[in-house]
Amino acid sequence: MVDLSPLGEDEPLLKDFKKAFINPHIIEKEGDKVLMDEGCLSIPGLREDVLRYNAIRIKYFDTSWQEHDEVYTGFTARVLQHEYDHLDGIMFVDYCSPLKKRLLKGKLSDISKGNVTTSYRIKVPRS
Ligand SMILES: [Zn+2]
Numbered sequence: 001m002v003d004l005s006p007l008g009e010d011e012p013l014l015k016d017f018k019k020a021f022i023n024p025h026i027i028e029k030e031g032d033k034v035l036m037d038e039g040c041l042s043i044p045g046l047r048e049d050v051l052r053y054n055a056i057r058i059k060y061f062d063t064s065w066q067e068h069d070e071v072y073t074g075f076t077a078r079v080l081q082h083e084y085d086h087l088d089g090i091m092f093v094d095y096c097s098p099l100k101k102r103l104l105k106g107k108l109s110d111i112s113k114g115n116v117t118t119s120y121r122i123k124v125p126r127s
Helices: 074-087 098-112
Strands: 022-040 043-061 067-073
Touching (some): 043 074, 043 098
Antiparallel strands (some): 043 067
16 A cells, blocks of 8 residues: 555645555656655654656556556655565665665664654564
8 A cells, every 4th residue: 555645735646645556566667767865664764865767657456456557757656666665675775885884784773673763653573
């Protein structure tokens, strides 16, 4: 489920964007890659610049098992690429340079131990 409706205040186009993407496949990535800082609910408090394609074509099923083949651009395309990566176990910090990753190591380690403040509930794996 991708729910962008909370962003609707700033971006009216996203106001009604709440969709399930079942068995999604990004079948084309197009256009220039755009650099933009990203965050992730799974990595609270961290934001880093990530290069992503400005347009994608995605095939998926909705909750009525209707197949869709749609093109998304801009911010929505970015969010879909971010969420799609999660299905492959990829986090946005995986795109950082080795040096940057080394600099982030302490912060990531703190987050994995639950040493972080969030406005939502998080579950920390037992060590
Ligand atoms: Zn995420």
